[in-house]
Amino acid sequence: MTSEALARMAFSFFLGGMVSLLTMTNPLSKIPVYLSLCVGVPAPTAHREAVRACLYAFLLLTVGLFAGVAVLEVFGISYGALRIAGGLTVAMIGYRMLFDTVEPAAQSASGGSFAFFPLAMPGIAGPGALATVIGISTEIAELSGGLARATAYGATVAGIAVTCLAIWLVLRSARWASRWLGREGVNVVSRLTGFLLVCIGVQFVGSGVRTFMAGA
Numbered sequence: 001m002t003s004e005a006l007a008r009m010a011f012s013f014f015l016g017g018m019v020s021l022l023t024m025t026n027p028l029s030k031i032p033v034y035l036s037l038c039v040g041v042p043a044p045t046a047h048r049e050a051v052r053a054c055l056y057a058f059l060l061l062t063v064g065l066f067a068g069v070a071v072l073e074v075f076g077i078s079y080g081a082l083r084i085a086g087g088l089t090v091a092m093i094g095y096r097m098l099f100d101t102v103e104p105a106a107q108s109a110s111g112g113s114f115a116f117f118p119l120a121m122p123g124i125a126g127p128g129a130l131a132t133v134i135g136i137s138t139e140i141a142e143l144s145g146g147l148a149r150a151t152a153y154g155a156t157v158a159g160i161a162v163t164c165l166a167i168w169l170v171l172r173s174a175r176w177a178s179r180w181l182g183r184e185g186v187n188v189v190s191r192l193t194g195f196l197l198v199c200i201g202v203q204f205v206g207s208g209v210r211t212f213m214a215g216a
Contacts (some may be wrong), residue, residue, distance in 0.1 A: 001148055009148065010155040017136055017159030020200055021061070024090065024128045026161060026193045027170040028181070033123060034174050037114045048113045050171040054164040056120035061133050061160045064125075066151070068134030069141045079138040080211035086131035086147070087204025093128045094197025097190050124167055128197070133160070135204055 001009075038046040072082055133156070140152040170177060181189070 006085050006148065007149050010151050012155075013136070013140070014155040014159045017156040018162050020132050020136075020167060021129060021160060021163040022170035023112055023193055023196045023200060024093075024132050025124050025126075025167060025173045027097050027167045028177070028189045029097075029193070030119075030123060030171060031178050031181075033172045034119065034171050035178060037119065038174075047117065047172065049113060052113075052115035053124065053171070054117035054168040055064060056116050056165040056166070057129075058160060060121060060125035061129060061164075062157055064130045065133040065137050065156055065160070070140070072134075078211070079142070079182035080208040082131075082138055083135050083208030083211060085208075086135045086209060087201045087206075089131045089201070090204060091198050091201025092153075094154045094201060097194030097197065099193065099194075124164070132200075139207075152204060182205070 016196075034050070038049075041049075068082075072079070136156055140149055140156070142147050143152060
């Protein structure tokens with residue numbers, strides 16, 4: 001594979017991973033949950049919790065990316081099955097975001113740290129985000145050549161890092177964003193994101209069906 005082809009492939013995996021994860025995690029939807037968890041918490045502590053949550057989410061998603069294929073092999077799950085299951089999961093989450101009117105309540109952190117639970121997991125690195133990175137890992141596993149796979153992994157990790165950085169920036173300015181957007185603004189963004197998630201889920205299902213048909 002030429003260097004130009006590798007660069008195009010790297011950009012494709014970076015952009016695809018970043019857009020999919022940003023759409024799945026929907027950073028703006030984390031504002032109400034984050035603010036509710038920060039009630040009575042000093043601003044420096046709240047900011048530190050946001051940094052830790054994004055670091056935890058980055059580690060969880062990166063482990064999911066690299067360990068996903070190994071887990072599938074251990075349990076004998078085919079790539080096609082994973083993509084269909086992941087696509088259905090993503091589409092269901094998008095459907096709920098698109099049509100549900102009830103906002104999920106923030107879970108209490110019992111007065112302690114809330115960086116890992118519930119902010120990092122399942123807030124940022126939830127089932128949909130993990131299904132997304134594992135689905136990407138199956139696509140990488142099907143590439144021919146170690147250099148191509150290493151490039152794709154590196155580009156996807158960069159996409160995960162940019163996603164977590166974007167989420168941190170949103171959490172860092174949560175109070176300002178909440179005042180600027182208002183409840184209705186956050187609601188509109190969530191509905192649009194839900195529709196995009198349904199589209200991404202359908203694309204995953206279609207890719208899984210093609211993989212099944214090719215292996216039949």
